[in-house]
Amino acid sequence: MVRVSIYADGACKGNPGPGGWGALLSYGEHEKEMCGGEHETTNNRMELTAAIEALRALKKHCDVVLYTDSTYVKNGIQKWVDKWKRNNWKTASGRPVKNQDLWESLDREVSRHKVSWRWVKGHSGNPGNERADQLANQAVEKIRS
Numbered sequence: 001m002v003r004v005s006i007y008a009d010g011a012c013k014g015n016p017g018p019g020g021w022g023a024l025l026s027y028g029e030h031e032k033e034m035c036g037g038e039h040e041t042t043n044n045r046m047e048l049t050a051a052i053e054a055l056r057a058l059k060k061h062c063d064v065v066l067y068t069d070s071t072y073v074k075n076g077i078q079k080w081v082d083k084w085k086r087n088n089w090k091t092a093s094g095r096p097v098k099n100q101d102l103w104e105s106l107d108r109e110v111s112r113h114k115v116s117w118r119w120v121k122g123h124s125g126n127p128g129n130e131r132a133d134q135l136a137n138q139a140v141e142k143i144r145s
Contacts, residue, residue, distance in 0.1 A: 001114070002027060003063045006054045007128035010046025010070070011136035018143045019043065021050035022135025024128050025057065032057065033131070037139035046136065047073050048102040055109035064115045069122030069129055073106075078117055081107055 005026040012019035020037035034053060038045070047070040055064065068074055081103055084090070089097045097103060120129045 001061065001063045003065075004058060005128070006051075006064060006066045007120075007126075007132040008047070008050035008054050008066060008068050008073075009122070009129060009132035009136045010043055010048070010050050011133065011140050012041060012043040012046055013140055013144070016040055016042050018140055019046040020136040020139025020141075020143060021046045021053065022132045022137075022139060023050050023054035023057075024131045024135070025054055026128075033135055035135040035139040037136075037143040039143055044070070044072050045099055045102060048099060048106055050132065050136065051077075052102065052105045052109055055106075055113060055115070058113065062113050064113045065118060066115055067118045067120045067126075067128060069120055069133075071119060074117050074119050076103060077106060077110060 007024040010021045018039055019041035020035060022035040025032040034057060051066060051068060051073055084097045089100045091097055120126050122129060
């Protein structure tokens with residue numbers, strides 16, 4: 001099985017405000033950089049979108065190690081999403097889950113692969129995370145211009 005490393009990150013200038021996402025995918029000696037953005041969004045939506053778009057770019061079933069500096073994304077997909085689905089997309093307090101559309105997309109993309117989640121501290125010098133952050137911020141600047 002193909003083993004891919006993904007670094008995914010989101011950025012937002014204002015929350016909400018213009019936002020961007022970036023991802024760095026690595027397979028052996030090959031790398032692919034991706035980014036995009038939205039005019040009015042939130043940081044959490046961009047963090048989710050980065051992971052979704054990176055996984056969506058994989059054309060066949062892969063063994064993925066996905067690095068994120070977002071505990072929201074990591075905890076959501078590992079700890080909360082199954083409960084949310086069982087509770088008809090309601091939180092423990094009975095409120096609708098924020099970003100349900102993106103959680104459903106991420107859940108769908110994760111089901112296509114074998115994904116191991118790794119949290120990495122943001123802005124700590126990790127080269128993959130720093131590059132994903134740069135890509136996300138480049139997307140924000142493109143949206144703003």
